[in-house]
Amino acid sequence: MNLKPTPEERSFREEFRKWLQANIPAPWTGNASNEEDNKEYLNYLSAWQRKVYEGGWAGISWPKEYGGRGASVNEQAIFNEEMALANAPPLINHIGLAMAGPTIISVGTEEQKKRYLTPLLSGEEIWCQGFSEPNSGSDVASLSTKAVRDGDHFVINGQKIWTSYAHYSSMCLLLVRTDASGPKHKGITCLLLDMKSPGVTVRPLKQMTGESGFNELFFDNVRVPVSQVLGAIDHGWKVAITILMNERANSGTGMYVTYKRIFDELIERSRVTAAAGRKAGSDPVMRQKLAQSYIDLEIFRLNATRALTKVSKDGVPGPEGSILKLGYSETYQRLMQTAMEALGPHAQINDFDGGQFSHNADAFSISSSLAPAPCCRDQ
Ligand SMILES: Cc1cc2nc3c(=O)[nH]c(=O)nc-3n(C[C@H](O)[C@H](O)[C@H](O)COP(=O)(O)OP(=O)(O)OC[C@H]3O[C@@H](n4cnc5c(N)ncnc54)[C@H](O)[C@@H]3O)c2cc1C
Incomplete structure (x- = not known):
């Protein structure tokens, strides 16, 4: 695929970035593992999804007649990247958006599309x-x-x-x-x-x-x-495979941005935080592990681009998504393992950034600047 953004893609990114700056909610500050707080957290996420929908930003590549934006899969990927760059709260209806919706669009009856797609985008019905x-x-x-x-x-x-x-x-x-x-x-x-x-x-x-x-x-x-x-x-086996392929293919671009931000912060912290009396950034073994994480992330970025290329060519996710899903689980585990080793006992301190932790399941706060990451295409 051509990684250079078209003028439309550039203006889409700018417009969405501006919208996010004006509309992103204050970070969640409660404790999501406490049951009462959890209800409030769900309300917070539901309100966010409704706002995204009402702003016209839900279902970027879905047909307009079912509440989507009718844009391209590349623009959907840009949306995912910008959400991750801004450390925006996740959309609550993850399974609906990534799995149920695209599959209903592919194989559902007209009646099913009319009945289910719009409430799924607004977060009114969670799947x-x-x-x-x-x-x-x-x-x-x-x-x-x-x-x-x-x-x-x-x-x-x-x-x-x-x-x-x-x-x-x-x-x-x-x-x-x-x-x-x-x-x-x-x-x-x-x-x-x-x-x-x-x-x-x-x-x-x-x-x-x-x-x-x-x-x-x-x-x-x-x-x-x-x-x-x-x-x-x-x-139903064929339908199940379509559902799973959609799940896998949809996840790469935004996730790469999130992991890269974690990695960049880990590098910063490795320069200043001493584990076992030595700064991780000065330890040759840790330096090798950090370099390996960087390599893992580059492979992840390229695989995300590969999966996106397949979907943008013929609209159908391919087996690239399976490689991507397996790859990101392992990349994330290794990155977190390296972070724990690099930070030593400091890794046990919850210095979360005003609840941003719960949005991305990061092992430490991501308070660093939101400079655009070099992602799947030129920014
Ligand atoms: C975060 C998360 C969210 C999930 N959400 C959902 C959900 O919403 N809905 C849902 O339906 N499921 C969900 N699952 C379940 C998930 O899909 C299952 O965990 C998965 O199907 C594996 O099943 P299992 O846990 O019974 O493990 P098993 O299938 O029993 O596997 C156990 C181990 O044996 C290995 N193994 C299995 N078969 C073989 C084989 N033939 N040869 C060699 N090794 C083998 C596996 O790799 C694994 O290491 C979720 C799982 C996770 C982790």
Whole structure:
């Protein structure tokens, strides 16, 4: 792809940057692991997403008739970069925006597009993803939550686990077994489930941090209209792959900016903070590790560009997104490990920048300047 921005892309970036400067909310200062505070934090994030939507900045590359901006995927990437550069709070409806929305646009019926896309963009309806089960994790095609046809409904029984955000979601992208007679990848169907349907129980899983980001979902004779099937009955595996490809392809550009800012701050701190009596920046072994993090980040940046190129060429995310997702998990883990070693006991101090920590899950504050990072294309 041509990495030089077009005049339209330049003015898009400038316009959005100005809008962000005028509209970004004050950083969240509460403790998101405390339950009461957590509710307030969710309200804070919901209000932010509504503001972004009302400003005309939600669903950058989505069709205008469903509430999107009708712009290009490059402009969507610029949006992600600018959000990360400004250390803006995340949009609360992550699964809706990155997974449910793009998949409904690709394979949904006209009725589904009209019904679901706009409330998803405004954050009025939050989505979760019901794929994993206690006995179907990596091998999700082995799932056994059963949906049996009863007239114009499916009746669902079974259990899901690790369902992020289910405790405050109104909708769920749910994979169910509709035919168990053939190979496991066949006979799966994807349903758009209303979380308020009778028979749905959400049980939060408490983590050691005190937070409950994940949930178990139980289905007891839950009735879902056949009109809620996304894609074709028994062909949900193809839909699931589209959902996951969208998730992977969407994440690179903004994340690179965030990680690069963390890295730059780590370099600054390594020059002044002594771990084990020695500044990390003067230690030859630590210097090697910092250099390795820089190399990891460059590879991540190039892979993000590669994934974006694929989507901008034919509108469909490709396997590059899988490399990207695996790559960024490992890059981030290694970067944080290096940060802990470089900062020594200082790494245990929560000198967060007014709650900005919770926006990006950084291990330390990111208070440094927001100078544009050299990202996937020329700024
Ligand atoms: C932050 C986070 C958010 C998540 N949110 C959601 C969500 O919203 N919705 C949802 O449905 N799920 C969600 N998940 C669940 C996630 O998708 C599962 O963790 C994943 O499917 C793995 O399943 P598992 O934990 O049962 O591990 P397993 O599948 O049991 O794997 C355990 C280990 O065995 C390895 N392994 C598995 N199979 C093989 C094999 N054949 N050969 C060699 N090694 C193997 C794996 O690599 C892993 O190291 C989330 C997970 C995380 C970490």
